[in-house]
Amino acid sequence: MKPPQPETPLSRPAAEPLIQAAVDTGRMDGEVALRLAANIHRPGLLDALADGAFASKQKMKGDRITVSRNIFLPLTNLCRNRCTYCSFAKQPDSPEAHTYSLEEVSEVVRGGVATGCTEALMCLGDKPEVAYRSHREWLAERGYGSTVDLVREACRIALEGGMLPHTNAGILSAEEMETLRPLNASMGLMMETTSNRLRGKGMAHFHAPDKDPAVRIRMHEEAGALRIPFTSGLLLGIGENDAERVATLMTLRDLQARHGNIQEIIVQPFHPKPNTPMRAVAPIRDDEVVAWVALARLILGPEMNVQAPPNLAPRMLERLARSGLNDWGGVSPVTVDFINPEAPWPAMESLRTLTKASGQTLKDRGPVYPDWLLGRPEFFDPEIRKHLLRLATDEGYARRPTHQSDEEAA
């Protein structure tokens, strides 16, 4: 797919029927999405796009926006890749390098339970044992054959402690995912981009073998074959162009059509980080975030859960709330966003107020969306589903400890 030529302007009156057609049919073609993306600076066009995406979202999701109260467990910040935008990954000799002990996992889990969280997000670097002998030794001293063994034990501790694990451990084999499935409510891997160009010299993924789009697509396929409820998403602003963004969304739509296991798609803007090779890159504009959330909704259709993290476009939240998303993702009263530590979470109560101001209602979910939990039992191992149901209301939303009021949990 080629980007549209600059001489193909699109006015709001010309764009409106295209947007309405997407709302009516539940899908948008890539060429149309590209024309819209190239013209969002034209008067009123971004508003028309957001209004259409909001109308599409309302069709299947009504006036609810969900959020998952979670804890973030960065089990290890060692990683074999070196993405040029990443400040999460550390070298083993860095004083900030850290791999969690099971005691530390237990402690964070206790903090999560005490503050009404249900989701334990296990997020870590890719296969550090492949790159670092010291990490291999660390694992062997504790009886682990790989980092995935540590993840498995951490998931067990989270479950025993009363929380529901969601693992994003980078690229996993089908066998590894199969062993994690009974211990996880859901799992994930951000597609980020399907652009091979970004693997070229000087580009964001040059030193990141696990960011090969074919490898990531294969893991999505394997998770689909294993019927694992899966989180994926689009990363904005790492050097990709509009055509590559649309191509990534189209790939995700195609994967969903074939496997049906993608539970949610995150539209995540990249924030330049100090001390990284991409520190001087201009951050993506907030109105562009709004546009791509809206385009994701219109391309993926009204049924998909579309998520945008509220800490990454804080000045635009009310606008973002009416641009087609139906989920704010994980927000933690306990842990920071270790991937974007400079971006604090909004307080749950302010998110509730802001969502209300947008004419919608904020609902707490767990790592599994209510309609998946209640309506798609085939996606869950029977044991994990028992835990999910125990921590859910009859409607499938997160069950909060009875001693906690909304204000206390906020």
Ligand code: SF4
């Ligand atoms: S973005 Fe992920 S894969 Fe890339 S270096 Fe950071 S932790 Fe590793």
